[in-house]
Amino acid sequence: MNFLFESRQPVRYAFIAVATVIALVSLVFSNTLVKGLAKEERNKVEIWAAATELLAKSDESSDMNLVLQILQSNKTIPVILYDKTSNTLSANNIKLPEKDTQGFLLKKTGEFAVKHDPIELEELNQSVYFDDSFILKRLQIYPYVQLLVISIFIALAFFALMSSQKAQQNKVWAGLSKETAHQLGTPISSLIAWTEYLKLKGLDPALINEMGKDVYRLEVIAERFSKIGSVSDIKPVILQDAVKQSVAYLENRISDKVRLIFDFPESSAMVQLNESLFSWVIENLTKNAVDAMGGEGIITYSMGEKGRHCFLDISDTGKGVSTSKFNRIFQPGFTTKERGWGLGLSLAKRIVENYHEGKIFVKQSEIGKGTTFRILLRKG
Incomplete structure (x- = not known):
């Protein structure tokens, strides 16, 4: 069933949607x-230009106090006045260099003209070029800085939410696993006692032996569950032997139409493993492969080295998986089967990555041809 995975999707989408709306509204408001x-x-510069024109046309008897106040009030907007008659440039609120002042101002007029259309003083045959004030320039950058800050905040909040959910999931995993191990303990002990009793009754030894294997299997499963959430006991192990031992139990319990191929190198590959937990991974992947093939096909186990790691590839000739599902298949609750909880691959990922500091992923898959899972493990 996919409900566990799908139930979290609306929350994620809603979170992203709300965050996006907040960011867009903030950006639009700031731009406005x-x-x-x-x-x-621009209105201030037009008033400044009009005052400049009025001052140039005034005579000695005119009261220019208001005009001068207007001209002196501009202390923030960079302005260049270009006199076309004398071909000279003068500036206000611009820091000028000691040399080649006219060349510097000529370059600035080009830059200013790109940003704003110049204001023409036709009677004086002059043009006024202006730039944005320092405050306006900072405000122009502010929306993007604000967007960056909002994005970082959203990302931190999102990761905090995901970390909280993951921690909660880990507690549930560990609690359920330990409780399962505890509950299995009593019937397993009883089965062991019954097996010994049946031996004394002289029943068919072959039958008793098979029952003993299944009881031992239950003990192994209980041990695995008890180790979830505990510090893993890692030690150097030959990977070839670990894989073959893990598959041995299933080999006689899967369809005769499934062929298992071990394509291993002659030299032993030593890796850091907890054999009990790792065998769980191999069994889950093998069972999934058998199901994907409908109980008929070939499963290939191949190995190699890659830097400081050894890799194990498990390939099947099943129905394959679409590329869009490569990451989703490791999510708890995600499954393509009609029945099942969809926890096998999620558990495998936890064991490989959390307990062995390795990596597991879908190396390749093709619809109708099969899938290959790759496991990377540290060399021993």
Whole structure:
């Protein structure tokens, strides 16, 4: 059933949607504010240009106090006045270099003209070029800085939420596993006693032997569950032997139409393993392969080395998996089967990555041709 995986999707999508809306509203509001301020600054420059024109046309008897106040009030907006008649440039609120002042201002007029259309003083044959004030420039950058901060905050909140969910899942995993191991303990002990009793009754030894194997199997399963959530006992193990021992129990319990091929190198590959937990991984992948093939096909186990790691590839000739599901298949609750909880691959991923500091992933898959899982483990 996929309900465990799918039930979390609406929460994630809602979180992302709300965060996106907040970011967009903030960005639109900031841009609107910047455009309004830019319009205000152009109005101020137009008033400044009109005052400049009025001052040039005034005579000695005119009272120019108001005009001078207007001209002196501009202390933030960079302005360049270009006199076309004398071909000279003068500036206000611009830090000028000691040499080649005119060349510097000429370059600036080009930069200013790209940002804003110049204001023409036709009667004086002059043009006024202006740039955004320092405050406006900072406000223009502010929306993007704000968007970055919001994005970082959203990312941190999202990861915190995911970490909290993961920690909660880990507690549930460990609690259920230990409780399962505890519950299995009593019937297993009883079965062991019954097996010994049946031996004394002189029943068929072959039958008693097979029962003993299944009881031992239950003991192994209980031991595995008890180790979930505990510190893993890792030690150097020959990978070839670990894989063959893990498959041995299933080999006589799967369809005769399934052929197992071990493509192993002659030299032994030593890796750091907890054999009990790792055998769980191999069994889960093998069972999934058998199900994917419908109980008929070939499962190949191949090995090799890659840097400081050994890799184990488990390939089947089953129905395959679409590329879009490569990551989702390791999610708890995700399954393509009509029946089942979809916990096998999730458990395998936890054992490989959390307990063995390795990696497990879908190496390749093709619909109708099969799938290959790869496991990377540290060399011993």
